[in-house]
Amino acid sequence: MVLSGVEVSKHDNKESCWVVVHGKAYDVTEFLPEHPGGMKIILKYAGKDATEAYDPIHPPDTLDKYLDKSKHLGPVDMSSVARVEEEEDPDEADRQRRIRDKPLLTQCYNLMDFEAVAKKTMKRGAWGYYSSAADDEITLRENHEAFHRIWFRPKVLVDVKEVDFTTTMLGTKVDVPFYVTATALGKLGHPEGEVVLTRAAKKHNVIQMIPTLASCSFDEIMDAAEGDQVQWLQLYVNQDRAITERIVKHAEKRGCKGLFITVDAPQLGRREKDMRSKFTDQGTNVQAGQETDNSQGAARAISSFIDPALSWKDIPWFQSITKMPIVLKGVQRVEDVVKAIEAGVQGVVLSNHGGRQLDFARSAVEVLAETMPVLRDLGIEDKIEIFIDGGVRRATDMIKALCLGAKGVGIGRPFLYAMSAYGEEGVQRAMLLLKDEMEMNMRLIGCTSVDQLNPSLVDTRNLGSHITGVPADNLGRTVYDPLATPAFKEP
Numbered sequence: 001m002v003l004s005g006v007e008v009s010k011h012d013n014k015e016s017c018w019v020v021v022h023g024k025a026y027d028v029t030e031f032l033p034e035h036p037g038g039m040k041i042i043l044k045y046a047g048k049d050a051t052e053a054y055d056p057i058h059p060p061d062t063l064d065k066y067l068d069k070s071k072h073l074g075p076v077d078m079s080s081v082a083r084v085e086e087e088e089d090p091d092e093a094d095r096q097r098r099i100r101d102k103p104l105l106t107q108c109y110n111l112m113d114f115e116a117v118a119k120k121t122m123k124r125g126a127w128g129y130y131s132s133a134a135d136d137e138i139t140l141r142e143n144h145e146a147f148h149r150i151w152f153r154p155k156v157l158v159d160v161k162e163v164d165f166t167t168t169m170l171g172t173k174v175d176v177p178f179y180v181t182a183t184a185l186g187k188l189g190h191p192e193g194e195v196v197l198t199r200a201a202k203k204h205n206v207i208q209m210i211p212t213l214a215s216c217s218f219d220e221i222m223d224a225a226e227g228d229q230v231q232w233l234q235l236y237v238n239q240d241r242a243i244t245e246r247i248v249k250h251a252e253k254r255g256c257k258g259l260f261i262t263v264d265a266p267q268l269g270r271r272e273k274d275m276r277s278k279f280t281d282q283g284t285n286v287q288a289g290q291e292t293d294n295s296q297g298a299a300r301a302i303s304s305f306i307d308p309a310l311s312w313k314d315i316p317w318f319q320s321i322t323k324m325p326i327v328l329k330g331v332q333r334v335e336d337v338v339k340a341i342e343a344g345v346q347g348v349v350l351s352n353h354g355g356r357q358l359d360f361a362r363s364a365v366e367v368l369a370e371t372m373p374v375l376r377d378l379g380i381e382d383k384i385e386i387f388i389d390g391g392v393r394r395a396t397d398m399i400k401a402l403c404l405g406a407k408g409v410g411i412g413r414p415f416l417y418a419m420s421a422y423g424e425e426g427v428q429r430a431m432l433l434l435k436d437e438m439e440m441n442m443r444l445i446g447c448t449s450v451d452q453l454n455p456s457l458v459d460t461r462n463l464g465s466h467i468t469g470v471p472a473d474n475l476g477r478t479v480y481d482p483l484a485t486p487a488f489k490e491p
């Protein structure tokens with residue numbers, strides 16, 4: 001039996017709330033209080049077609065996975081279903097013009113070029129979510145600027161005819177020492193979402209870390225991989241450990257080759273640009289608890305399930321439910337690296353979440369420079385693989401990290417911007433540009449393989465002095481989007 005839009009429209013309130021997604025009606029009345037994005041956003045679409053707002057945020061299998069079958073009401077005659085009149089973005093016509101006039105892909109010569117184009121062509125809410133960082137975004141800027149306080153000590157008269165910058169990460173051979181790190185809500189930037197990154201990563205033999213808060217379903221992203229393409233899972237630990245156990249076991253069964261447990265986000269940071277965009281979309285498919293104030297932006301709307309009680313005592317439980325290598329993502333001091341080694345995990349990512357969590361957290365490269373000498377003194381530097389992420393925008397940033405002892409680096413925003421501005425081709429070009437830069441800079445530093453990169457090739461004397469002159473990062477500054485000012489009403 002096909003429902004009419006008139007029938008659906010009668011259920012438009014808290015007492016009886018039906019929504020339509022992809023031509024089917026769902027009774028979400030009982031789910032309202034559980035929705036991570038809060039009730040308001042669902043009630044906005046109660047009795048109407050919610051598909052357009054729903055898609056960028058929720059993996060397609062969300063309703064099948066999380067809404068009891070008895071609430072699936074069946075097909076609707078879409079010709080009679082009401083739609084929500086979204087308020088027209090005053091900038092939309094201009095944005096379409098900027099998309100039309102954007103530079104050719106071949107005119108992008110570095111990762112910051114993609115950011116420049118994305119800033120002008122992305123929807124405000126999407127740009128706000130991707131570009132934002134915590135509080136005054138000091139750490140966001142420090143992540144990139146810290147690399148400017150490290151200088152090279154290149155060797156000369158070395159035969160650098162053949163350069164090979166392949167390496168291994170958690171036992172997987174990769175073409176380049178970077179991976180695509182986990183960044184949520186891929187469909188905010190591109191209608192296909194994270195699978196765009198999957199396809200580009202395959203072409204360059206780069207590992208992709210699949211985010212818990214992906215727009216695409218986990219299986220969609222795994223299915224988009226080809227052949228022996230390697231993917232890792234990034235995990236936000238759910239307060240409901242049964243959900244977490246299910247996610248981890250399924251990931252291992254599907255062939256994930258690493259479990260990256262995010263440990264720097266007991267609560268997601270306060271990202272004001274994201275909040276200012278008054279993110280009105282719902283949370284993702286993961287679920288738990290309390291009413292969320294949507295005016296806190298996407299971050300808060302999608303993360304109420306994260307367990308702030310996660311602690312070192314949970315590590316043995318994770319080791320009991322999976323054989324995947326376990327890596328702690330978001331470690332920020334050498335004492336915790338030593339603890340991670342003692343806990344028997346296989347790796348850490350030194351990271352401050354791209355500056356999106358604790359403002360004034362140090363850059364990962366500075367923590368790396370602090371960590372490796374201590375591990376070497378203790379003779380335990382080979383007990384764990386150390387990755388870093390945050391602010392990596394050039395191959396020289398990667399080389400500096402490898403010289404200081406990193407196994408590889410994670411890159412986040414640049415691939416999101418490349419995807420948002422130019423789709424898969426953009427991500428491909430971004431990866432190619434990094435490979436070109438890698439080959440040139442390895443030659444110029446006098447090395448032919450990553451295992452030759454060592455601390456003697458860099459001068460880090462200035463790294464710890466946070467307030468010091470650094471060469472102006474002009475493109476980065478022009479692209480940097482200071483906190484959007486409060487939206488004053490037009491006169």
Ligand SMILES: Cc1cc2c(cc1C)[n+](S(=O)(=O)[O-])c1c(=O)[nH]c(=O)nc-1n2C[C@H](O)[C@H](O)[C@H](O)COP(=O)(O)O
Nearest residue numbers: 130181182183184213262353354389390391411412413
């Ligand atoms: C840019 C970005 C980063 C996010 C991210 C979303 C975006 C848009 N999200 S978040 O919504 O919760 O903050 C995640 C995430 O899902 N899980 C996670 O572990 N890190 C998340 N990160 C952090 C990411 O994994 C890297 O640590 C960070 O992006 C590295 O810095 P760059 O962007 O400068 O490369």
